[in-house]
Each structure stands twice: as C-alpha cells, then as structure tokens.
Amino acid sequence: MSAAPNTLVTEQTNVLEKDPSKFEYKTTLGNCSFNDFILSYPSGACAYTGMRTVNRDAIVELKTHMARMTNSLSLIQFEGKTASQTQSANEALAALRDPVGFEARVLPLLRKGLTAYYDQVDATTHTEHPSEAKVSLMATYSFETQQPYFAAHFTALPSIPPHKRVKVEIERKERKAPEVKDSQWVRDRQTLEKNKPADVNEVLLMDHQDRLYEGMASNFLVVKDGAVVCASLDHILLGSILKIVIKVCKEHDIPLKWEFPTLQDGKQGKWEGCFLTSTSRLLLPIETILVDNESIEFKEASPLVEFLRKQVANEIYTAAYKVLP
Template sequence: MSSVIVEQTNPLATSSSAIYNFKKGHDSFNDFILSYPRGAYTGMRTVGHGAILELNSHMKRVVNSLSLMKLCPPDGTIEPDIVSQQLASFRNVESFEEKLVPLIRAGLQAYYDQEPQAVETKVSLMVTYSYDLQQPCFAAHFGHLGQIPQQRVKVAMENKARTMPSVKDSQWVRDRALMEKKKPQDINEVILMDNADRIYEGMASNFFAVRQRHDLEEGETKSSYVIQCASLEHVLLGTVMKVVMALCEQEKIDIEWVFPKLHDARAGKWEGCFLTSTSRLLLPIETIYCKDGR
C-alpha cells in the first residue's frame, strides 16, 4: 500500500510560514516511526474522510508524553535548556494545535490525491528532537486503513508489560517489534500480562473483559453486566477506550478498574472480552491462545 509522509522542515516556524516536505512511497508505520530518534507518537484515523476521531485527545496525548519525556543527547542524561526551549511549542496544547491542524490538512490532501479511492486514512504522528539537525522533528504518516474484521478475532497472550504506559514513547514500537514479527498471521493482537495472570492491554489496543453481575437489587436500573479493565495507572487511555467509557456511562454499565484475570476466563467467569483501538474500533474476541497451550 502507498503512503505519504509530510514533515515540517522548519518546525519552529508558525503555521503561516510552515514549509512541508512530502515523501510519497510505500513506507509502513514502523518504517516511519523508527526512522526518527526516540520521541512521542500517536496513531489516529479519519472519520467522514477528512475529520480526525478524537483529535483533541491525540493532541493532549502527544503534549503530555513530550512533557513527561526528557529528550537527552545520546551521551547525556539531561535535556539541554536549548532543546527544552525549542520543544516548548510542542508541549503546549494550544500552540501544538496551531502547528498540527495545517500539517494534517496538507497530508490528507496529498494522500487522497494519490489514493482517490481511499475512504478513510490512518494517520500517525511523530514529534521528537534531532541532535544531528539541532532542531525538533515534526512529521506525520498517512496510509491505508485496513478493513475491520467482521467476525470475532483471535489473540495471543505474552508475559510482558510496558514501562510508563501513560507515555506514547516510540521506544515501545522498537520493543514490541519482535512480538509483532513472531505473531502468527491469524492472530489479530498480542495481549500483555504478568506472572500473576493479570491482563494489562494489547500491544496497540486496550483490553476489556465482560462479566455478569450478581449484586443487582430489585428496581435497580443498572446493566446486569460489568466491564473490567486494568486501571489507568497501568495502561494507556486509548481514544476509542474513551468512547467506550462514555457509552458505558450512557447505558449505565459499570466499569471495574481492576486487572482482568486469565484464570477467571478459564473458569468461565467471563461473558466475553474485546479489544479497542484506533484502527480496530471495537473487536470482540473469539479465542485466547496461551503459551501453556490451554
């Protein structure tokens, strides 16, 4: 599938003076992210061809991640003041929005010109600092948004958890590369868990379990189902996850912020489970494959 990468070559300039470089080719998401030094990234999708789903959430995610990260030189442990000054406009939501919206518009126009049959687009954003160029890097990748499976999907468990899950650090793209490479073709996602059978999230998704509740009193209007998800101190708050949270509140479905336990699934205590992500939206899970073969 073809792609378009748009990079602002003068990232410190205002949007009215922005100069964009367009690279058309077949670069994948991983190719794009890993071509830059470690930094903050996020993956977005269009809705209605030209709008970005939960754009404000994505902007805040990048700003928050950059604020929590320290982009130090290769041989240092402290972010220099000059680097912090140059990144200041990317660590503020208002100034970042002024830069981001024109870049997304330019990229979508270029991508749809190249792929006029495309209905929707996957948009990946990268912000970091290059010590070679002595300036921030600010770029976006526009590519094919695959069809969402119409049937339940299969997932595989992996004993691994992210460090600083609240930060969208591109180092995670490097760390998960081996898991992605080993993932069988019929497996939709790899789910992260620990030695205590506690389930965290997917490599690039949020994970939810559904159980039936047995504590409803007569006359209560709450749903008879409860959703379980690892608490936000342990997993990233995904943009589609926020939509699920809003729907649960609307439908009076309680969310338990506790780790779903794999042994509960094996004991038949779940009614089901599902994934959410920007590209998947919401996918019900059919089969969970574990390393012990059970």
C-alpha cells in the first residue's frame, strides 16, 4: 500500500499565455520533497523561493518573495548554444521577469494550488487546529523543450514548540551568489544536509577568516553589547523574516549592526545570544553551536532574543498578503 500523499505540486502549463482566463494547470499529488521538486526540472539554473501561510489563506511577505523571484530570474543568464536560442529563452521568460507579469501568474497559481492542497492532501483541514502550509515557488527555462516552467510545491509547515531552542553546527563553506536563489545552491548544500546529524537544526556557513554568514536556508544573527549583529546584505540573502526583524528593531530602537559575527567572539562568550530566521522557523533561538569538535553553549535564553521572537510571531500577520477569499 502506498503512503498517503503529503505534498502537492501545481504547474502552469501555458506560461506564455497572456489572458489569465485561459491559464491552464497540472496538479500532482505525491510525496515529493522540496529538493526533489526543485531538481526535477531541467538542469541548469532555476529560481526558487520558500514561503509560508498564516491563517491558511495569506502568504507572509508575498511581495518580498515575488521581488526575489523576478530578481533571481533576471540575474540568472539562460545561455543557449546559439544567439537565437538565448533570445528565445529571454522572450519566453520576459513575463516572469516582469513584476506585473509575474504577479498576474503567481496569484492564480497559488489560489489553485492552496485550494487543492487543503482539499486533497492536508489531513488537518477539517480538524480543530488546521496546520499552515509551506509553499515553494520555482521558475526556469528548458532549452530541450524550449519552454518556460512555473510551478509551486505545497506541504505542511512543521510546527515549532513556543520555547524551543536549537542546536546548529558550523561548516567552512561560502555561498557563491547569495543574492540569487537558484537550484545550483540546492545542489551545493545537499552534501551538507546529508552529513548533518539528526539533532542539528541548521548548518551555518563560515569563511576561512572565521566570519559567519548565514545558514543553508536561514539568516543568522547574534546579540552583542545590546545590539543585533548580522553579516551585511551584500554577503547574504535578505530573507523575508529577516526583513521583519529589521522592521521590529527600527520600531523599538534596537541597534542593528551590519557586520560579520566572528567565531572568536562566540568562543569568548561575547554574545548574549544568537538565532536563526527563516520562513519555516520564524525566529528560532540557538542553544548550542557545534564547531571544531567543541561546543558553544547558551545556558540562559537571551531576553532580547525572546522579545524579538514574540514580536516577529505577531508581525507575520501584518506582513501577510491574502491569497484565498
């Protein structure tokens, strides 16, 4: 007996169509992980982003995710073997690289997919506490089929207990192009994911100068001398939840410094606390950092980190874009 489906993929099959009333979709139910979803499309680069729902009918920071997709698609160069192939790719992707064209396609795709996911896959839909969905978008172009591809992947958002703090480990690895979210990064990080112990929540990336960048799929911040510290935005990807942290810091006059957190400061006990931010984690405090066969422990929860955690949890509602009626 095969397992009940726990994911749903909705793909627009006629991306070049300009009339929204004629958009067509293909929906597939299954047990396809995010990595499998991204890597199932033609190799070469594809742009992607990971989002979450709130109240099941709205997407947090949808505008940020739309801008990220159009930006990544514009930065990825789809080079064919001939100039005319490259031109065909650029013409086919024009609508998805254009913010207005992208929005016109993404909203009906999300409506279609979310509705089908809640109806056909999500077992919590008719329970007292229905769960939220994690939604990933992907767009690319294939020179083999000479077609653009645009699809969304829907699955359950894992719920995190309210007072949880996690364990992370540090690896010496930098990300080549942090401003682009593309499938090459999904391939690059697969080895890190495979080697990660089960009780480790995330892998932090560090360079040879022991400067800390971000997690494989999260932003990383520390609290030092009453200020929140994060690697500058020309070295990392501005995540949608990090964007909310910036807003909260501004509103509450909490200093925010854009400089690399250093491993040395962490080892010398100069951090009051540290945390991850991402779509699925929101703001998740760190209890233990594993590095070079030793560990940095944060025995007490940082009051400032806990304050930010609560603020972010409230703020996601105001930063959400309603997709379903």
